[in-house]
Amino acid sequence: MSRLNVNPTRMELKKLKARLKTATRGHKLLKDKLDEMIRRFSLLIKLNKKLRDEVESQLGQVLKEFAFAKGQLSKGALENAFMLPTATLQLKRGTTSIMNVEVPALSVEEKTGSEPYPYAFAQITSEADYSVKRISEVVAKLVKLAEVEKQVAMLADEIEKNKRRVNALEYVMIPQLEETISFITGKLDENERASITRLMKVKSMIADKNG
Amino acid sequence: MAEKMAILGEGDSVLAFKACGIDAYYASEREEAKDLLRKLAKQYTIIFITEKLAGQMDDLLKKFNQSAYPIILPVPSGSNSDGYARAKLKERMEKALGVDILFNKDREEK
Numbered sequence: 666m667s668r669l670n671v672n673p674t675r676m677e678l679k680k681l682k683a684r685l686k687t688a689t690r691g692h693k694l695l696k697d698k699l700d701e702m703i704r705r706f707s708l709l710i711k712l713n714k715k716l717r718d719e720v721e722s723q724l725g726q727v728l729k730e731f732a733f734a735k736g737q738l739s740k741g742a743l744e745n746a747f748m749l750p751t752a753t754l755q756l757k758r759g760t761t762s763i764m765n766v767e768v769p770a771l772s773v774e775e776k777t778g779s780e781p782y783p784y785a786f787a788q789i790t791s792e793a794d795y796s797v798k799r800i801s802e803v804v805a806k807l808v809k810l811a812e813v814e815k816q817v818a819m820l821a822d823e824i825e826k827n828k829r830r831v832n833a834l835e836y837v838m839i840p841q842l843e844e845t846i847s848f849i850t851g852k853l854d855e856n857e858r859a860s861i862t863r864l865m866k867v868k869s870m871i872a873d874k875n876g
Numbered sequence: 877m878a879e880k881m882a883i884l885g886e887g888d889s890v891l892a893f894k895a896c897g898i899d900a901y902y903a904s905e906r907e908e909a910k911d912l913l914r915k916l917a918k919q920y921t922i923i924f925i926t927e928k929l930a931g932q933m934d935d936l937l938k939k940f941n942q943s944a945y946p947i948i949l950p951v952p953s954g955s956n957s958d959g960y961a962r963a964k965l966k967e968r969m970e971k972a973l974g975v976d977i978l979f980n981k982d983r984e985e986k
Contacts, residue, residue: 706972710965714978717961721952728952731892756879758921760944769944771879771921800892808881811922811949814965818941821968 668845673852681849685842692834699827702764706820713817716810720803727799756808766823768816773808879921884913885953886929893924906932917946926953927960 671677755774760767882899883890886909890900901916903909909929913936916923923946930937930950940948950961969978 703973707977710969710972710978713965717965721961724952728892735891756881756921758879758945767944769947797892804881804893804898807924807949807951808922811924811947814949814961815941815944815947817965817968819944821972822941824972 667841668848669841671845671849673849675853678846678849678853681842681846685839685846688834688838688842692831692839695827695831695834698764699824699831702820702824702827705763706817706824709813709817709820713810713813716806716813720806720810723799723803723806727803730799763816763820764823766819768819769812771808771812773805880919881922881924882916882920883924883926883951884909884916884929885924885926887926887953890926898924903929909933910936913948917948920946922947922949924949924951926951927958928953931958931960 669681671681757772757774759770759772761770762768880899881897882901883893884901884903886902886904890902894900899920901912903912906929910933913923913925913933917940925937925948927950930948937948937950940946950964952958952961965978966976969976
């Protein structure tokens, strides 16, 4: 392990000791934060998987129904029929903080118009009715999934970053500081020993001269 | 103000979403879809994107994960999922935890 390039002085030693203290404290805090983030993450990702499974099966079915409806109509007629949506989902956006990561939080309010379907019944077949009804149900779930999945993605990034910080402190910063501190202490002790021996030598030389 | 949602897809199936107030956009080609997504990202809160298109622009989607909004969510385009979203889920889990806690069971069944 390499030590830092500093002068072996008492000032420097004092500074380094303070830095080591901060680094150790920071390392402990970050490690605790990481543990909690991982706990939250594992809960969220389970929820994400569950929602994803549900949405995929429901949406698959809806789209299958829609494909039937589509098959019975010309493309123009279909597009006309769906031109004006009546049931709109009122979406509100906000953010919450999971362990200091700003993540999205959404709330949905379904606002249905007077007519549940965006077309006249004469225009279109009954298959389309079913798929339109079902799809509004799926969309609410999709929004929830969007929220959770984004939270998972952002938390995953943050956990990775945090892991690096913890490792950098644990395996680079702290050993480096410790080594430099022991180097400076050694150097200072040696200086002290050197000056003591020098004094003893001088003293004995003076004693020889006088005696 | 109410926030808006959009869907970006390559086929007719996106039309189904239109019925519940989601704006539908078409793109069949990779570059076209990328440009469109960049534009949509400024206006919409949630953008659903079909898995087929999402798989083609993985790198662009990653950039949107840095801020809370917009949310870009891959959805299956047909009745079957091509596994893009699942692969993403797995990737994130491995990145954060280093182990697989969800799909073990699936593998044993196979």
